[in-house]
Amino acid sequence: MLSVIAWSCQRPPHAAGRPEWLLRGSDRFYPPDQPRDYQVAQALGQHLAAQLEADVLETDVPMAHAFAFVQSQLIREQAIPIVPVLLNALYPPHQPTPARCLEIGEAIARAVTSFPQDARIGVVASGGLSHFVVDEVLDRAVVQALTQRDHAALADLPVRKLNSGNGEIRNWICAAGALRSLRIERIDYLPGYRTLAGTGTGLCFAVWR
Numbered sequence: 049m050l051s052v053i054a055w056s057c058q059r060p061p062h063a064a065g066r067p068e069w070l071l072r073g074s075d076r077f078y079p080p081d082q083p084r085d086y087q088v089a090q091a092l093g094q095h096l097a098a099q100l101e102a103d104v105l106e107t108d109v110p111m112a113h114a115f116a117f118v119q120s121q122l123i124r125e126q127a128i129p130i131v132p133v134l135l136n137a138l139y140p141p142h143q144p145t146p147a148r149c150l151e152i153g154e155a156i157a158r159a160v161t162s163f164p165q166d167a168r169i170g171v172v173a174s175g176g177l178s179h180f181v182v183d184e185v186l187d188r189a190v191v192q193a194l195t196q197r198d199h200a201a202l203a204d205l206p207v208r209k210l211n212s213g214n215g216e217i218r219n220w221i222c223a224a225g226a227l228r229s230l231r232i233e234r235i236d237y238l239p240g241y242r243t244l245a246g247t248g249t250g251l252c253f254a255v256w257r
Contacts, residue, residue, distance in 0.1 A: 057116055058083035077116035086119055089129035092163060096131055099159035100152075114174040114219070122172065135222055137175065137215040146210070147203040149218045153225020160226075173223035175216030177250030182239045183214070187250035190217055191237050194224055194254060213249070220252075230256040 059078035062071055115132050123130075133156065136143050144152060160169050177187040186209050193201035202221045210217055235254040242248040 057086055057119065059116070074113060077113050077120050079120075087127055087129040089131050089167075091165060092129075092160075092167065092169070093131040095163050096133070096156065096159045099162065100155055114216075118172050118174050135218055137218040138212075143207075143210070143215060144218060145203075145207055146205045146218070146221050149221035150199055150203055150225040153222040154228065156222075156226045157228065171223055171226050171256075173219040175219035176213060177217055177220070177237070177252050179213035179216075179249035181246050182241055182248045182250055183209070184239050184250070186214070186217075187237060187239065187252070190220060191235060191252065194220065195232055195235055197224075197228065197231065199224065199228065223256075227256040233257045 057078065059075065062074075119130075135149070135152065156171075163169070177190055178184075186205075189201070190205070192198070193205075202224055205217070205221070233255045236252065238251045240248045240251045
């Protein structure tokens with residue numbers, strides 16, 4: 049039985065000058081009125097931290113909307129204890145390389161495998177593919193590598209392509225490392241263009257089993 053503690057989630061202040069539509073969209077990730085407590089799998093989290101500290105854990109980064117999106121859009125009202133794992137996908141100069149992302153995912157898999165308690169554990173990675181300008185060539189290369197379990201292709205993705213919003217692809221690579229013993233059961237990709245200039249987001253959803 050996993051022991052649990054509460055972890056409070058509250059929307060951070062909006063940056064000045066953001067358009068109203070963007071504020072409405074980001075507000076959906078967070079509880080509407082006041083901070084909400086979510087259950088955290090304390091024993092599993094402590095075990096992962098102890099295992100990863102000696103393996104690949106490097107530094108701390110602030111909590112962001114990726115966690116809130118999973119809670120509000122996927123888990124919703126279900127009482128599922130979680131362990132937030134934060135990857136520096138965006139902020140230079142210390143973003144992990146694609147190969148390092150695979151190593152981090154693999155280290156998570158080893159730590160989970162060695163967890164001494166009886167527990168059913170799932171892995172969720174949150175993030176878009178290319179954005180804020182859609183790059184279908186890059187997105188489809190990632191989708192193909194994920195589908196074919198081509199970890200060498202994921203490790204060889206050019207770092208220069210993983211800047212700005214594209215950096216969230218690192219989360220997908222990390223998940224592929226953690227789930228490398230499984231196969232993708234379903235993967236859907238949609239290039240979500242917003243304007244004729246090519247702005248938008250590469251939208252993708254995948255399930256490993």
